[in-house]
Amino acid sequence: MLEQIPTAFYFFVAAAILPFLPRGTARSLALVVVPVFAGWMVWNLPMGVLVQAEMFGFTLDLMRVDKLSRIFGLIFCLAAFLGNLYAWHVRDTVQQVAALLYAGSAIGAVFAGDLITLFFYWEGTAIASVFLIWARGTTGAYHTGMRYLIIQVGSGVILLAGLILFYVETGSIAFDKMTLGSPGTWLIFLSFGIKCAFPLLHNWLQDSYPAATVTGTVILSAFTTKLAVYALARGFAGTEILIYIGAIMTLFPIFFAVIENDLRRVLAYSLNNQLGFMVVGIGIGTEMALNGTAAHAFAHILYKALLFMSMGAVLLRTGTAKGSELGGLYRTMPLTMIFCVVGAASISAFPLFSGFVTKSLILSASTHEGHYIVWAILLFASAGVFHHSGIKIPYFAFFAHDSGLRPKEAPWNMLLAMGLTAVLCIAIGAFPAPLYALLPYEVDYVPYTTTHVVTQLQLLFFSALAFTVLMRTGIYPPELKSVNLDTDWTYRRFFPMILGHISSAVSANRSRFAAWQKRRYNQLISKLYHSYGPEGPISQVWPTGSMVLWIAIVLGITLIVNYLS
């Protein structure tokens, strides 16, 4: 019976009931129980298309369960549980409902077997999630939310256009592997690319995530981008261009992350970088690479949430997440610091932490398929991510110079959520077998070999050495109160500036033209007045003389014309 209910509906029903529950423990409990229940259901679902619905003559597959969609469904339920536990203390109904609708939409999209269902849930994630940004309630958050919404809904509209063209071309709405080529597939690809934060389409992510509420950012970090990764893995596995897109994605955000001051934005840049690894895996498209993408998405959601949670706790207690304002917090927030370091070690892929057993699948797949330059870029990006997420985040928040702030440790629910996530990060890293068993394909890979452990430790500790040397010599750029221009400058400053110039040029010319016209009319009128006005020369000789003369001339001309004709 329960198999006949799409998993997403649990979340939607809960979202509908939630406002009627009393604020406080009952509501918070519902918020953590629903994802656990949904996750348990997903765990026990049989494979296959379980739920279908008819709409406008189309058969919609609401629940397509296979190994790829199941692992994403599971991690989304887990992320919703951890995020809601972290937000246990929040009493804002809007955020609570939005979190449920958002998680439900993302899970619905993952199990969507056709493009129409995908489109509805795709827009659902966009609309539900923006409330987590608006909930901050400031002018800046309102504008940031609008920018976010325009881009996210835009991605959905492009998906709709792509799906219509795709249907016209193929007669099918099935969401399966596609080949790039027709306009329809390109539009679908572009729509996925926007949500996945492809280079040059990426900046909505760094713009909006740090603008959300303390708990909102944790929830945002899990779903939208990983849904896009899933969609790409489902639709465009083995599409070669993704290898290069992914490689660029791993590369450029690390430069921005080094000079970014807002530590939650640093994490948004490193999120972008980690997506790059997954996109490379999808582009390579072999079984090993796709396993790597799925495994890395799973591990990534956890450690990224953990990092955002620790920075959220710092924000909650100090009122800021900026590197320039923080430092020395380890004294009074030691547990938060330790959880942050676990997240940092996981994203940096230290042995025994989750990133180590998942990222290496993608790197190995790239060497196996002969993409040596891409491999070198990924290796650089691995070192780089350790540099800014692994060292910079914990160092500038919890150590570095003493900011004098002595905040209390994070509240119990945050500590519990962080603790559970940290345990999961270490458990996956130390015992990868259960995660490997969930992957879409058979895993033939041993992460813990002497070579892998030693080389990885060399890479990481020498990166740490570089950080130390640069710090000691004073070359390392200090954290400064500033913003850095990124591609969002084009639509926040450049286009408005150009438009401003064009409109002011047009309006200046218009008014100049109007003034010129007016001047000409005035001149004409004054000339006429000068000649024909009561004082004008014409009117002075007006009555007889000139009249007779003109009549004589006209008669003369008539005479000549008559003679000649």
Added chain:
Amino acid sequence: MDPNKPDNPDTYPALGRLLTWVDRPGSLKKIIYGLYVLCATLFAADFFYHKHTYLRVEDIPGFYALYGFFMCAALVVCAKGMRIFLKRPEDYYAPKDVESEPFPEDQLDRVDYDA
């Protein structure tokens, strides 16, 4: 946080008190020398086991170490250079940006550790 309040490390949480070791004079030196020794050991390790490699470049002794060190140094230097072109004041996009706004106080829970 009240700056006039006396800062008494003895009242920190136990774990935090333990960790204040890192701020004791001489500790920093110990950490840094520890890192040097660790790095030297890891570099030397390359000569004492059979490296299972796919690429020729991986066979260079200490390849991963050198790559990590120099690429990271290059990363930081390049990023620092980018600041020349990209750095703007915090209120550059204000008021349509959260960067220069204070975080709304009603969503915070600022508490001193000994409150």
